Amino acid sequence: xxxxxxxxxxxxxxxxxxxxxxxxxxxxxxxxxxxxxxxxxxxxxxxxxxxxxxxxxxxxxxxxxxxxxxxxxxxxxxxxxxxxxxxxxxxxxxxxxxxxxxxxxxxxxxxxxxxxxxxxxxxxxxxxxxxxxxxxxxxxxxxxxxxxxxxxxxxxxxxxxxxxxxxxxxxxxxxxxxxxxxxxxxxxxxxxxxxxxxxxxxxxxxxxxxxxxxxxxxxxxxxxxxxxxxxxxxxxxxxxxxxxxxxxxxxxxxxxxxxxxxxxxxxxxxxx
Amino acid sequence: xxxxxxxxxxxxxxxxxxxxxxxxxxxxxxxxxxxxxxxxxxxxxxxxxxxxxxxxxxxxxxxxxxxxxxxxxxxxxxxxxxxxxxxxxxxxxxxxxxxxxxxxxxxxxxxxxxxxxxxxxxxxxxxxxxxxxxxxxxxxxxxxxxxxxxxxxxxxxxxxxxxxxxxxxxxxxxxxxxxxxxxxxxxxxxxxxxxxxxxxxxxxxxxxxxxxxxxxxxxxxxxxxxxxxxxxxxxxxxxxxxxxxxxxxxxxxxxxxxxxxxxxxxxxxxxx
Numbered sequence: 001x002x003x004x005x006x007x008x009x010x011x012x013x014x015x016x017x018x019x020x021x022x023x024x025x026x027x028x029x030x031x032x033x034x035x036x037x038x039x040x041x042x043x044x045x046x047x048x049x050x051x052x053x054x055x056x057x058x059x060x061x062x063x064x065x066x067x068x069x070x071x072x073x074x075x076x077x078x079x080x081x082x083x084x085x086x087x088x089x090x091x092x093x094x095x096x097x098x099x100x101x102x103x104x105x106x107x108x109x110x111x112x113x114x115x116x117x118x119x120x121x122x123x124x125x126x127x128x129x130x131x132x133x134x135x136x137x138x139x140x141x142x143x144x145x146x147x148x149x150x151x152x153x154x155x156x157x158x159x160x161x162x163x164x165x166x167x168x169x170x171x172x173x174x175x176x177x178x179x180x181x182x183x184x185x186x187x188x189x190x191x192x193x194x195x196x197x198x199x200x201x202x203x204x205x206x207x208x209x210x211x212x213x214x215x216x217x218x219x220x221x222x223x224x225x226x227x228x229x230x231x232x233x234x235x236x237x238x239x240x241x242x243x244x245x246x247x248x249x250x251x252x253x254x255x256x257x258x259x260x261x262x263x264x265x266x267x268x269x270x271x272x
Numbered sequence: 273x274x275x276x277x278x279x280x281x282x283x284x285x286x287x288x289x290x291x292x293x294x295x296x297x298x299x300x301x302x303x304x305x306x307x308x309x310x311x312x313x314x315x316x317x318x319x320x321x322x323x324x325x326x327x328x329x330x331x332x333x334x335x336x337x338x339x340x341x342x343x344x345x346x347x348x349x350x351x352x353x354x355x356x357x358x359x360x361x362x363x364x365x366x367x368x369x370x371x372x373x374x375x376x377x378x379x380x381x382x383x384x385x386x387x388x389x390x391x392x393x394x395x396x397x398x399x400x401x402x403x404x405x406x407x408x409x410x411x412x413x414x415x416x417x418x419x420x421x422x423x424x425x426x427x428x429x430x431x432x433x434x435x436x437x438x439x440x441x442x443x444x445x446x447x448x449x450x451x452x453x454x455x456x457x458x459x460x461x462x463x464x465x466x467x468x469x470x471x472x473x474x475x476x477x478x479x480x481x482x483x484x485x486x487x488x489x490x491x492x493x494x495x496x497x498x499x500x501x502x503x504x505x506x507x508x509x510x511x512x513x514x515x516x517x518x519x520x521x522x523x524x525x526x527x528x529x530x531x532x533x534x535x536x537x538x539x540x541x542x543x544x
Contacts, residue, residue: 039322040311040312045425045517046311046516046517047517049516050311050515050516053540146426147422147423150422151419153317153418154419160436161436164432164433164436165433243322244318244322245319
């Protein structure tokens, strides 16, 4: 495998850009091919079957770009598809769940961890499973927050309606005295200040995007796959592909990534 | 064409069941094959390209079921795909927009009509175009209400958060002194009581689902395609297909249709 090859990163839409951003920060030498499945977003209300099928299509697409490793930058796809697709693959594939779970387990002091995510992520129970494998006495309380994604996508990051919904979603978690909360959906870090205000300073907020970028860095090193920053770049360092609405994606990506995104290409993912 | 053949009805998901329900009420003799694209819902935030491609796939699927006519029970797909797919088809295809527009134009007294819908439906300007073709002096104010679909799907039909969002969405329409409001998304009739309370009794609420069922009835008669209720039924009178989460769909359909839905079949719509 070519060390100079790009890393593939995919998500159901735009949320995974928070993971791409962390990878750009922590391993600035790496090239990235990002795919956002904007035609079929959201994944959080779909079945495992469908999520696995979509993930396989995306992985086949990313392989056509010669990626050396793949990051599933979507909690729902990590929850349902990672274990299956990783077994089928001859290049390393990691997801956001393991890194997020590990960080939460090392952050908690009282052993009570909350996980917020989409309906599908919470239903999967994957965070509980992974965290209890690390430390069996951990008590995990999951809470699906299905309105957070549409609220974030509407730009209501600081809004009374978002406050009200967040307050309802967090009530059962506060009742369990959690001291650590996993933001188990890539959109949620954009609501960090609301969550912080409602939970107070004593609760640690875990952002799996950050942890995943660290895991990727270590993985590439362990496999001798980390890119030499002195090797020549062929073509764009960062490439962006979506299944719909390329221009809207370009605008959003430019607003959250460190550098301007020049172009996003739309592809028909159903052909892969 | 066989008069005994079923009518095809499709939507991006569950919302079109409000149209199917009206068809069942107004033409109880007709057989229906319903398809809900629950894997790729919502359509309201997608591009025209994608909506047309998805609509063509669904029409190809419905044709395999031998339908004699098709109702696009989705405002967004009607707005973007109807004109294109109707031209390609040798069986009649109708959408919800024309019937809704006609009812609004005949209901208004002051010529000021509001249209609420998804981002894509409102952006298309299709209601304005169709209504102004009928009566050029009509003043149409469109307002996208992107959070209504997730709020309805979360069951928050009567809730302070829905009230607050509805109040924000309706403010510009009230400022234009509309006397008629088209509920331009099949989910919205489920918020009828909230809309009614905020707008007052002087504003007429138009439900395109109801108007579409009337249009279908007249169309079948005009083409000599209305089913003879005495003809024998082969198989189930009403058949339901989705692209994901068949059981959840069955539960929802049973809750809003007059009779229990026994079974929903999941198909891979990408193969059509």
